[in-house]
Amino acid sequence: MFGLTTIASPQGFFIGALCGLVPLGAGLYYRQWRAGVGGFLACLLSGFACGFLGGLPTILMSYAVVLSYAYVNRQDPFTSRAALEEVNFEETRVEQLQRQLANLGRGIRTSWRALTRNRAGFLGFLGIMFFVVVTVFGPLFIEYEGAARLDRRQPGARSLIAPPSYEHPLGLDWKGRDVLSHMVHGGQRLILTSIQAGLIATVIAVVLGSLAALLGGVVDSLISNAANFILTIPSFPLLLVLASLVNLDSDFLLALLFGVLNWPTLMRAVRAQVFSLRERDYVEAAVALDLGVWHIISREVFPNMISYIAVNLIFTIRVAMYSIVGLVFLGLVPLSEPDWGVMIFTGRQQGVLFQPQAAGMLLAPIVAIALFQLSLVLFTRSLEEVFNPRLRSGL
Amino acid sequence: MSSLTSSAPKLKRDETASLLIRLRRLTRSYAFRIIAQGLITIWAVTTFTFFLIRLMPGNPVDTYIDALMQQRNLTLEEAQRAAAGIFEFDPDEPLVQQYVNFLSKLVRLDLGKSITKGGTPVLDIILRYLPWTLFCVGVALIISFALGVLIGLAMGYWRGGLLDNVMTGFASIISGIPDYILALLILIIFGVQLQWFRVGEVRGGVDPTIEVGFTLEYIGSVLRYAFLPVLIYVLASIGTWILAMKSSTISTLGEDYITVAQARGLSERRVLTSYVGRNAMLPLVTRLAISVGFVVSGSVIIEEMFQYPGLGRNLFVAIAQRDYTTMQGMFLVITSAVVFANILADLALGWLDPRVRLDKKVD
Numbered sequence: 001m002f003g004l005t006t007i008a009s010p011q012g013f014f015i016g017a018l019c020g021l022v023p024l025g026a027g028l029y030y031r032q033w034r035a036g037v038g039g040f041l042a043c044l045l046s047g048f049a050c051g052f053l054g055g056l057p058t059i060l061m062s063y064a065v066v067l068s069y070a071y072v073n074r075q076d077p078f079t080s081r082a083a084l085e086e087v088n089f090e091e092t093r094v095e096q097l098q099r100q101l102a103n104l105g106r107g108i109r110t111s112w113r114a115l116t117r118n119r120a121g122f123l124g125f126l127g128i129m130f131f132v133v134v135t136v137f138g139p140l141f142i143e144y145e146g147a148a149r150l151d152r153r154q155p156g157a158r159s160l161i162a163p164p165s166y167e168h169p170l171g172l173d174w175k176g177r178d179v180l181s182h183m184v185h186g187g188q189r190l191i192l193t194s195i196q197a198g199l200i201a202t203v204i205a206v207v208l209g210s211l212a213a214l215l216g217g218v219v220d221s222l223i224s225n226a227a228n229f230i231l232t233i234p235s236f237p238l239l240l241v242l243a244s245l246v247n248l249d250s251d252f253l254l255a256l257l258f259g260v261l262n263w264p265t266l267m268r269a270v271r272a273q274v275f276s277l278r279e280r281d282y283v284e285a286a287v288a289l290d291l292g293v294w295h296i297i298s299r300e301v302f303p304n305m306i307s308y309i310a311v312n313l314i315f316t317i318r319v320a321m322y323s324i325v326g327l328v329f330l331g332l333v334p335l336s337e338p339d340w341g342v343m344i345f346t347g348r349q350q351g352v353l354f355q356p357q358a359a360g361m362l363l364a365p366i367v368a369i370a371l372f373q374l375s376l377v378l379f380t381r382s383l384e385e386v387f388n389p390r391l392r393s394g395l
Numbered sequence: 396m397s398s399l400t401s402s403a404p405k406l407k408r409d410e411t412a413s414l415l416i417r418l419r420r421l422t423r424s425y426a427f428r429i430i431a432q433g434l435i436t437i438w439a440v441t442t443f444t445f446f447l448i449r450l451m452p453g454n455p456v457d458t459y460i461d462a463l464m465q466q467r468n469l470t471l472e473e474a475q476r477a478a479a480g481i482f483e484f485d486p487d488e489p490l491v492q493q494y495v496n497f498l499s500k501l502v503r504l505d506l507g508k509s510i511t512k513g514g515t516p517v518l519d520i521i522l523r524y525l526p527w528t529l530f531c532v533g534v535a536l537i538i539s540f541a542l543g544v545l546i547g548l549a550m551g552y553w554r555g556g557l558l559d560n561v562m563t564g565f566a567s568i569i570s571g572i573p574d575y576i577l578a579l580l581i582l583i584i585f586g587v588q589l590q591w592f593r594v595g596e597v598r599g600g601v602d603p604t605i606e607v608g609f610t611l612e613y614i615g616s617v618l619r620y621a622f623l624p625v626l627i628y629v630l631a632s633i634g635t636w637i638l639a640m641k642s643s644t645i646s647t648l649g650e651d652y653i654t655v656a657q658a659r660g661l662s663e664r665r666v667l668t669s670y671v672g673r674n675a676m677l678p679l680v681t682r683l684a685i686s687v688g689f690v691v692s693g694s695v696i697i698e699e700m701f702q703y704p705g706l707g708r709n710l711f712v713a714i715a716q717r718d719y720t721t722m723q724g725m726f727l728v729i730t731s732a733v734v735f736a737n738i739l740a741d742l743a744l745g746w747l748d749p750r751v752r753l754d755k756k757v758d
Binding site for chain 2: 233318325331359377
C-alpha cells in the first residue's frame with residue numbers, strides 16, 4: 001500500500017540513526033537533553049521500520065517537540081517578559097517558521113499527555129503498538145517458512161502438527177511449518193488492508209457528508225437517499241455476494257469494495273455535524289469576519305468533528321478486519337499465505353479444529369485478532385481525549 | 396319529505412369529499428409515508444440485485460453457460476437453451492423485457508427456481524430454512540436484550556458499584572471481540588481442550604436420528620443443538636446492550652421527574668422500574684426493532700461454522716455454488732426483513748414519542 005508495506009531492514013536502522021541526529025543536535029543546541037535523546041530514539045525506530053518514509057516525518061515532529069521546550073515567543077509580552085516597547089512585532093521568515101514548529105511540538109506533547117492519561121486507552125495504544133512492532137520488526141529476526149517441512153515428522157506421529165515446544169514456541173502447523181513465523185509475517189497485510197478500507201470509507205463519508213450539508217437541495221437528498229439505501233442492505237451478506245461476482249485478487253480492490261459499502265453511518269453524522277456547525281455563533285462570527293473558507297474549515301469546523309471522525313475511523317477499521325477475516329474464513333477471496341485469516345481457514349479445512357495438540361496453530365491467529373480488535377476498541381477512549389478540544393484546552 | 400330527497404345527492408357529494416379528505420389525510424400520515432418509503436426501498440434493492448447479477452463482468456448467466464459447455468460437453472446453443480430454461484428467461488430478450496417479467500413474477504411471490512437444487516422453487520428453500528434462523532437468532536436476541544437491559548439498568552442506577560466496575564470491563568471486552576472469533580475460542584477451549592462437550596456433535600440443527608415431531612426428545616435435541624450458537628450470539632451482542640442501557644439510564648437519572656418521584660417518597664423499586672427503567676428503555680426499543688430486521692440474515696459465519704441449517708448458511712452455500720436465483724431470492728427476503736423492521740421501529744417511535752409524529756405532520 002503506497003510503499004508502506006515495509007519490513008524493517010538494516011539499512012533502515014542507519015537511515016533512522018541518521019535522521020535522529022537532527023533532533024539530537026537540536027537537543028544539544030537548546031540544552032534539552034531528554035527531549036533530544038527521545039527524538040533520536042523516535043527517529044531511529046520509525047526510520048528502522050519504514051526507511052525514509054518513516055524517518056523524514058519523524059525528524060520534523062521530533063525537532064518540533066525539542067524546539068517547543070526551548071522556544072520563547074518574543075512577540076508575546078507575557079512569555080518573553082520583555083517590556084512592550086522592546087517587543088519587535090516584525091517577524092522574519094525563520095522566526096515565523098520557528099513559531100509554527102513550536103506550536104506543532106506543543107500540540108504533539110499535549111496529545112501525548114492526553115493519550116497516556118486514560119489508562120484503558122493507553123493500554124489499547126500499547127496493544128496496537130505491540131502488533132505493529134511485531135509485524136514490522138519480527139521479520140528481521142524470524143524467517144518465514146513457506147514450504148512444507150516433512151523432515152520434522154516425529155517418529156510414529158500421524159501428522160506434522162506439534163504442540164508448542166522450546167524451538168517452536170507456538171508449535172508446528174499441518175505442514176510442519178513454524179506457527180510463530182506465520183504469525184509474525186501474516187499480520188501486516190491484514191492490518192494494512194483493514195486500515196486502507198477504513199480510510200477509504202472515512203474519506204468518502206467526510207467528503208459526501210460535507211457536500212450534502214454545504215450544497216443542500218438536490219445533492220443533499222440524492223446523497224442521503226443513497227445512504228439510506230445502503231444502510232438498509234445488510235452489508236456483510238452484500239459483501240459476500242459482491243465478492244462472489246468480482247474477482248477480488250487485489251487487496252486494494254477489497255478495501256475499496258468495503259469502503260464503498262460502509263460510508264453511510266459516518267456520512268450521516270458528518271452531515272448532521274456540519275449542518276449544526278453552520279448555525280453556531282463562532283462559525284457565523286468567522287464568516288462575518290471574512291476569515292476565508294480554509295480558515296473556517298480548518299480552525300472552526302474541523303476541530304469539532306475530528307474527534308468523532310477519528311473514533312469512527314477506528315471502528316470502521318475494526319469492522320473492516322472483521323469482514324476481511326470473515327471473507328477469508330468462508331473462502332470467498334483468493335487466499336495467499338502468510339495471513340492470519342488463512343491460518344484459521346486452512347486449520348478448519350484440515351480438520352485441525354478437533355485435534356487437541358493443534359491448539360497453537362488455530363489459537364495463535366484467533367487470539368491475535370481478538371487482542372488487536374480489543375486494542376482498537378480501548379484505543380478509541382484515548383483518541384476521544386486527544387482530539388476533544390474541550391479536554392485539551394483544560395491542560 | 397322534500398328536504399330528505401334533496402339532501403340525498405348532497406350527502407353523496409359530502410361522502411366523496413370526505414373520502415378525498417380521508418385519502419389525503421392517509422397519504423399525508425406518518426405511517427403511510429414510512430410504509431411507502433419502505434416499499435420503494437425494497438423495489439430499489441430488488442432492481443439493484445437484478446441488474447447487478449446480469450450486468451456484472453462475471454455475468455452468472457454466461458458463467459453458467461460456460462460451466463455447462465465444459466462440464467457436460469454441450470454446444471453453445473444447447474447450453475444457452477438449458478440456461479434459459481433454468482433462469483426462466485430468454486437471453487435474446489431485451490433486458491427491460493426480462494426485468495418486467497421478473498417483477499411480474501415477483502408480485503405473485505414467484506422467486507424462480509434454484510439452479511443447483513434441481514429446480515426447487517426458491518421460495519420453498521427459503522421457507523424451509525427461515526424458521527431455524529428465526530428461532531436461533533430470535534431467542535438469542537430476546538435473551539441478550541432482556542439481560543442487557545436489566546444489567547445495564549442496575550449498573551447505571553448503582554453507578555460506581557462493584558457490579559458497574561466489573562460489568563463495564565466485561566462488556567467492553569466482550570463487545571470488542573468478533574462473534575466468530577468468540578465461537579472458535581469457545582469451541583477450542585471448552586470443546587477440544589477441556590472437553591465439556593463433544594465438538595463433533597454440535598454440528599447441524601437437530602440430531603438426524605430422532606424422528607421429526609412434537610416429541611419431548613425432538614424439542615430437547617433442537618434446544619441442545621441451538622445452545623452453542625445462541626450462547627455465542629448472546630455473548631457477542633450483550634455488551635452493546637449493557638453499555639447502551641447504562642448510558643441511557645445515567646442520562647435519565649439526571650431528569651427532573653426522577654427527582655420529583657424520589658421527593659414524593661415513592662419506593663426505590665417503583666422509581667427504578669416505572670420511572671427510570673421505562674424511560675431509559677425508550678431509545679433501546681427502536682434499536683431492538685432494527686436488530687429484529689437483521690435476525691433474518693442471521694450470522695452467515697456462525698451458521699456455517701456450526702453447520703446450522705439456517706438462512707445465513709444457505710445464503711453462503713448459494714454464493715459458493717453460484718446459485719444466483721436462490722441468492723437473489725434470499726437477498727430479497729433479508730432486505731425486506733430489514734425494511735419492515737425499520738418501518739416497525741419508526742412506527743414504534745412515533746407511537747412512544749408523540750413529538751416525532753407531530754413534527755412531521757406540520758407542513
